[in-house]
Amino acid sequence: MDLNWKEGFTIPTGKLYPFQWNWDSGFTSIGHSHFNLDFAIQELASLFSGQWDNGMLPHIIFHSEKEKTYFPNYDFWDANVNAGAPHKPKTSGITQPAVHGFVLESLLERFPDNEKLIAFVKGIFPKVVKSHRFLYTYRDPEREGLMFIFHPWESGRDNSPLWDESLDRIEVKKEELPPYERRDTSLAPKDERPTTYQYDRYVYLLQLGKNNRYDELGIFEESPYLVQDTLMNAVLIKSNESLIKIGKRFGFDVGELEEWQQQSIPKFQEKLWHAGLQTFAAYDLRGQQHIEHKEIGGIAALYANIPTEDQAKALNDYLQSLHQRGYYICPSFDVDSPLFDSKRYWRGPIWPQMNWMIYHGLKNYNFTDTADIVKSDLIELVSKLGFYEYFESQKSVAEKLETGYGGGDFSWTAACTLDLLKSNGHI
Numbered sequence: 001m002d003l004n005w006k007e008g009f010t011i012p013t014g015k016l017y018p019f020q021w022n023w024d025s026g027f028t029s030i031g032h033s034h035f036n037l038d039f040a041i042q043e044l045a046s047l048f049s050g051q052w053d054n055g056m057l058p059h060i061i062f063h064s065e066k067e068k069t070y071f072p073n074y075d076f077w078d079a080n081v082n083a084g085a086p087h088k089p090k091t092s093g094i095t096q097p098a099v100h101g102f103v104l105e106s107l108l109e110r111f112p113d114n115e116k117l118i119a120f121v122k123g124i125f126p127k128v129v130k131s132h133r134f135l136y137t138y139r140d141p142e143r144e145g146l147m148f149i150f151h152p153w154e155s156g157r158d159n160s161p162l163w164d165e166s167l168d169r170i171e172v173k174k175e176e177l178p179p180y181e182r183r184d185t186s187l188a189p190k191d192e193r194p195t196t197y198q199y200d201r202y203v204y205l206l207q208l209g210k211n212n213r214y215d216e217l218g219i220f221e222e223s224p225y226l227v228q229d230t231l232m233n234a235v236l237i238k239s240n241e242s243l244i245k246i247g248k249r250f251g252f253d254v255g256e257l258e259e260w261q262q263q264s265i266p267k268f269q270e271k272l273w274h275a276g277l278q279t280f281a282a283y284d285l286r287g288q289q290h291i292e293h294k295e296i297g298g299i300a301a302l303y304a305n306i307p308t309e310d311q312a313k314a315l316n317d318y319l320q321s322l323h324q325r326g327y328y329i330c331p332s333f334d335v336d337s338p339l340f341d342s343k344r345y346w347r348g349p350i351w352p353q354m355n356w357m358i359y360h361g362l363k364n365y366n367f368t369d370t371a372d373i374v375k376s377d378l379i380e381l382v383s384k385l386g387f388y389e390y391f392e393s394q395k396s397v398a399e400k401l402e403t404g405y406g407g408g409d410f411s412w413t414a415a416c417t418l419d420l421l422k423s424n425g426h427i
């Protein structure tokens, strides 16, 4: 984390991701708080310096306009086509999972009486609520209690097979796409990154956003990709819960947050539960159906206390069965699907921040044995293979490896590992 600290914020990893990422910063802030509360606070303050007037908290904050090694860079996003986007820092035009409410709760748990932290939390609280209000207002136009995403990158799980079908709906005519050059495939092995076919569609959706000046109603009408995602909504619900606790402590009005919760939790439980799969599944608003796959976002619902006891038991049984079959838990995608790829990004590997959330989720439901496996699996992977971005999920394959996958010296990997070790008094 020190290595990736850039005077005021932390980059996820050098080279591959040279700017500040939204949900990465949330987890990294928790990590910093274990040894440097000032960094933890600055991390969140610099992230929110990129918040838009409408409340949107962008997925990337481009603090430096000189760094040219990333695609799509701030000039490609051209976020200032929207009048409410800041001119400095430059930002992207989409968002990411709303982790910041629960991040604040985690910091306060560690330092309940620290005056500097309390002052900071009181100052940033309205901004975090505003970022939730953006999601409930612009991303839930039918007022269902579930927000949608219009770009796979918003989900935090860029190339998950979940999005394949929706992306297949997009017919990309090469001459209609602006010319672009990827940078990621020259910095990490190609077979660990999304394909060109997928990238063309990511750029297509970015353009669609830009052509609409990132105006959310136009996007709702036009986008061929419109999904009520499990992880996005679960994280939002978890952060609502944290903000309610924090708000009550500091005398803020939490009525609006409570209303969101009352609508969102039952809607998530009913609409996103897939009885056949025995898990929660994202909902494709364009196709008007569940995206029928077992996938890690559905399991993360545990962290937000959403599942009923029966639903939670089904999720726990599933994790146990994967463990018994020789997988680290939890792989990011259904190991029995032909689309599973234990090496390629969000199509099967283990992701540290997901293990962190699922560990806490299992603890919520008193599935302590499984929680301990989820924790020790991550610690084993990190100990053997290093602080990588993501990891091989099949134990028999991981045994023969010497490193993890994707970027090395990864910030949230360090942060989540540290927090998990500390939370059980290991160090």
Ligand code: GLC
Binding pocket: 012, 017, 021, 022, 023, 024, 155, 156, 157, 158
């Ligand atoms: C990738 C991940 C995303 C993360 C970003 C920076 O795009 O899919 O979740 O925020 O990298 O680490």
